[in-house]
Amino acid sequence: MAQVITTKYLHNRKIFKITMNHWVAMVCFLIKKKVRTTFKFIAVILLVLYVGTTSAQNSDGQINIHHIANKIDSLLSNYSEKEPGVAIGLIKNNQLIYEKYFGLANLDYGIPIHKATSFHVASVSKQFTAFAILLLEDEGKLSLENDIRIYLPEMYKFEHKITISHLLNHTSGLKDKYNLLRLSGWTLDDVITNEQVLEIIFNQETLNFKPNEKHMYSNANYALLAEIVARISKMSFAEFTHKRIFEPLQMYDSKFVDQKGQVIKNKSLSYHKVDSIYVEDLFNNFSVGATNLNTTITDLSKWAINYDTKKVGSEVIFNKMQTLQHLNNGETYGYANGLFINTYKGFKRIEHSGQDASYQAYLATFPELNFSVIFTNTNGEINGAKMVYDIMDIYLEQYTTDETTKNPSVKKLTHQKPISKIPAELMLYEGHYWDEGDRYSREIKVENDTLRFITKNGNTALVPVGEHSFEMNIDNYVGISFVNNQMIITLDDGYRIYSEKYSPANYNATTLEEFTGRYYSSELNAYYSFYIKENKLVAKHTRLGDFKLKAIKNDYFIGNKGSFLKVVFVRNSFNDVIGFEVSSSRAKNVVFLKIK
Template identity: 80%
Template sequence: MKFRFLIILQFACVHCAKAQVNSDLESISFKIDSLLAYYQENEPGVAIGLVKENQLIFERYFGLANLDYEIPIHKNTSFHVASVSKQFTAFAILLLEEEGKLSLADDIRVYLPEMHEFENTITISHLLNHTSGLKDKYNLLRLSGWTLDDVITNEQVLEIIFNQETLNFQPNEKHMYSNANYALLAEIVARVSKMSFAEFTQQRIFEPLQMNDSKFVDQKGQVVKNKSLSYFRIDSIYVEDLFNNFSVGATNLNTTITDLSKWAINYQTKRIGSQAVFDKMHTLTPLNNGENYGYANGLFINTYRGFKRLEHSGQDASYQAYLATFPELNISVMFTNINGEINGARMVYDIMDICLEVYGNDKIAIKTIPNKLTHQEPITLTPDELKPYQGHYWDEGDNYSREIKFENDTLRLITSNGKTALVPVGEHSFELDIEEYVAVSFLEEKMIITLDDGYQIVSERYTPANYNATTLDEFTGRYYSPELNAYYSFSIIGNQLVAKHTRLGEFYLEAIKKDYFIGDKGSFLKVVFIRNTSNELTGFEVSSSRAKNVSFLKIE
């Protein structure tokens, strides 16, 4: 009788567990469908997957994969996942290291002798962690005259990286995301394994995991079954958003939600890759100053709502992708999007919140509340004590000017949004006269803005430029970069200096201070002209977001 009771109880428990699982999935399904209700099924769409306890427990396919033929997104639809590719590249490197075929401490020139010999060694580890200082391949391609509509081969990308003669910073001094790093890693995999990067990942990763619909696309026209296309909208019409860069390593993995789930499950099961490989993949390497920066071997490592998260997003053209794993909960969230009108980043966080509301209840989500800085008691300073702080201050990080003026016995911060009084709280310290805490201090020709969480913005005093058509004339002429094999001409339109490339058009430059200009387009964010000891112009250095101080020589 007792045995029969236990059997009945066991079946009852299983039934309750299944009922709970079904209830959880119904809740998730309802809420995700609510997110998608804002969009149309006859437009480019998304695919969503959820892995729990090493099973793909939820899938949602919405919208069209191809507008020309009205092909819906389905289980076998293949998506370009952009920078989500990087974790596969890092994994390939770690497999080779485990086999003793390379070391992360190796100088990359051992495998890539074409690279310039910089003053400090760049190691494979620096590439993996974006601490090499190498300039980003996309920024370099753009500066050299390529557009995103151009067909760009892997060989062309490698050539422009090999031609670099300067770095953004010394290796391991900073962390700056650069796609050049992962293009080089893929080439190292190819040279060490003596097969193409696409072949290596196919044999060593995709086939063992039965990721049958995954491949790295390394040439134009390569067949990808059930391939989706990306789109953006002009007025009310969708047009295809082309991505013609066929460099691998940093991008160009095509895969499905089902295959991504197999990869995510491998984080737990380790069907391929030893525990040591995964430990290394998830280990943060500090900078030279001891700071960590939250990136480890193809993955961002952080916390979200109190839970450890391994994540990476990606975007090329209007393709968007995201993969996040919460190892404590054994949950992974996968997302792909081919519609430039959909805010993929917002949708991803909504999806994660939905999942964590259901599966994160077994642990209290720890929300770290930082120690906020608070207002201090004001003091009185005389006009003579206040006036020395007047002036213009330049924020090099954000390319932004701030002005301090003395008006009506008060210092005021002047911005495009208006004027805000500075309340003295110390000899060199002030606070903005607003409800939120924003401190402003002055030290050795610098203005330091401190927010309530301690974050600081440093600006340096400068004298604004006062150029006209006559004084700008010395900057005109033709300039050449041997690193990029690119030419730019500079001329004056009105009272403004303008740079021009034959393929890219015109870049209007605004004078900030002596020999220092900022541009109106991403590849020309900052231009600083260089002079010799005789004060003659010899060239300029141009900076974009991930390519700093690219040199051009004045030739005419």
């Protein structure tokens, strides 16, 4: 387990990084040797300086790095150094003040994670792609408001223009590349190249929504941005980022990987458990822009520090990367050209996370505190999201006093006081509700005299707060109201989800027969066959296997796998089934036509 705490002192204008072991060894040597009293005195002073520097406070009078280090050690105490692990970096006042390297980077050879270990950082890559685009804009080589077809003429000509800004901010309406690949028959064992990703995106003729009407995260956007950078710069995206970003910032251990088999020095592998045994979690995607940056804690610290120093990039670029964008209706959505912008415990936070295979990564900067946290993880059994929040909380506890702010487990106050309702009143709201926008079914049910919101993963109690109003009994505010057979869900940011009450469909083998047959999508070049098994409708793909479908309402079904979440059959004017539209989380209404 490697841990480095940075101490600096001025000597010939150099900054030295010395671990505790070095200090103690040096001091003990001077004290034990028969040297002059003056040198013994200096030795003691050196030890005091070390302790004072590492446990003392910084210029704001609060930081205690040893306290932080001990608490992070406590977080890792439940894990073994002989398993896949994590790397952590903390930056304060543009200095990497703390590094932690824990666990193994390669289980085959027992190679530990260390300072030079290279990590795949998944979607943390996106901010570099956005930065590359903004560098080109700063040089007058493109405009964010330009139609992307100027640079990508292969794109389908949609009714509404898609701009570079729409790509940057996930408001284009383009379907996610992973969802499309999965629906078309790709598996996690397949190699994915830039060319294949671009081909399937170029083949799309429909959007999830009109550009800039919504914000929906889509990896297709950033694959296209990388291609735009390559075409304008006349070099590969990997070459451009190396020349324009990594070299100037001396990020010598950073690269975008766009070739299968490409050598990555000190590469870490990711793992998860199968039957209590770790197996390598392969990542065969070599499409860049949305992902595929490999880098180190040290290099990411240089990037985070560049937010403040702006060694590479103009003030205009960094302002754009921190300015929230607006939808057509004027609303903001917490995203700004490759970065999420929000507040955490009262402080502005600029962040992005990422996950591919069992790799997890996170980079957050708190500009008001001049503090950043970097986290990488190669162990699929570690809850990386929880750990990184625990790390942030350890540092931020010195700045927060209010218990609700310091402790996320303390419940926020609800908007209204609870009231009493008898079970008979609650039963009026029981039933199934259909969200047409997301094509999602929700159930409300009374259990033990309590109205409950039912999901696949369990249920949540609804607390009455008004005549027809309830709140979920959870940490964050979620309001539920019932008006004229409609359920309205209001989230804590004011966003509303509308669902209509409906009666579930009741199909049998005979009535399901009209849905059977073979269907084809020209956008995906994929076939699915539908047949009946045990009085249930089943969709089958030759590579993906069976998807069991459950009827929700007439012509509406939900699937049991992620890529086949919702299926809606389409009829002609004679009421014949002529096709279906399938939706997954980030690819809505993909059209398949019946061919027999």
